[in-house]
Amino acid sequence: MEARRRARFDxxxxxxxxxxxxxxxxxxxxxFVFAIGEALANAGRFAPLAIGSALMVMVFxxxxxxxxxxxxxxxxxxxxxxxxxxxxFLPYIFxxxxxxxxxxxxFLGVEDEAVAGEFAGAGTMxxxxxxxxxxxxxxxLHTATSVGTEGNSFxxxxxxFTVMVGAYAVGALSGGAFNPAVAVGxxxxxxxxxxxxxxxxxxxxxxxxxxxxAFLYVNPAETPPPRQAVPEP
Numbered sequence: 428m429e430a431r432r433r434a435r436f437d438x439x440x441x442x443x444x445x446x447x448x449x450x451x452x453x454x455x456x457x458x459f460v461f462a463i464g465e466a467l468a469n470a471g472r473f474a475p476l477a478i479g480s481a482l483m484v485m486v487f488x489x490x491x492x493x494x495x496x497x498x499x500x501x502x503x504x505x506x507x508x509x510x511x512x513x514x515x516f517l518p519y520i521f522x523x524x525x526x527x528x529x530x531x532x533x534f535l536g537v538e539d540e541a542v543a544g545e546f547a548g549a550g551t552m553x554x555x556x557x558x559x560x561x562x563x564x565x566x567x568l569h570t571a572t573s574v575g576t577e578g579n580s581f582x583x584x585x586x587x588f589t590v591m592v593g594a595y596a597v598g599a600l601s602g603g604a605f606n607p608a609v610a611v612g613x614x615x616x617x618x619x620x621x622x623x624x625x626x627x628x629x630x631x632x633x634x635x636x637x638x639x640x641a642f643l644y645v646n647p648a649e650t651p652p653p654r655q656a657v658p659e660p
Contacts (some may be wrong), residue, residue, distance in 0.1 A: 448493035456526030464534040475594030483587025500635035504564035507639035509651025527608035531615035541617035559593035560634030
């Protein structure tokens with residue numbers, strides 16, 4: 428009986444905290460995507476450094492409230508890993524995409540529309556976007572959700588540097604989105620072609636899900652128990 432009351436209390440607390448989490452996800456994604464646009468427009472070869480740093484500071488700022496996802500692929504990984512309740516998944520995605528869209532519109536209000544980059548073929552883009560989204564989510568899960576690294580103070584650095592490495596490594600091949608919300612925002616800003624949006628959505632969401640499955644395989648002790656419905660009082 429006590430366990431059931433505790434479960435009901437935790438479920439109600441999670442519902443009450445959700446609006447605050449969504450505000451953090453919206454603000455963090457907005458600032459991250461706006462920073463991406465301005466860095467691509469003005470920072471030249473240093474754009475990946477600015478982009479990785481922007482993600483790092485946003486993760487440190489909001490990680491203790493929402494987990495600091497700012498990325499539907501990361502939310503997918505957290506869902507599969509068992510660290511994001513199923514009823515919070517779609518609200519997280521909505522907040523992230525909304526933040527990205529608003530950031531893109533603000534960018535267009537202060538900058539000229541960008542010219543879409545010329546990237547590699549669809550096959551190459553699918554591979555590199557999958558690989559580095561996998562890498563990003565793999566790092567997020569191990570540094571920010573693992574029992575073995577619980578309470579560390581470096582997770583934001585690790586996550587930000589992963590995006591920076593990916594942007595430097597394959598940005599010329601695919602644009603280096605590793606994030607469906609970023610892909611939507613960059614397409615609105617003009618950096619990406621809308622004809623390639625399916626590549627970013629498919630490769631990044633798949634990368635997040637596969638990273639979570641790989642995480643659970645190498646960390647079997649962290650596999651979440653089956654969720655049970657909690658009857659309302």
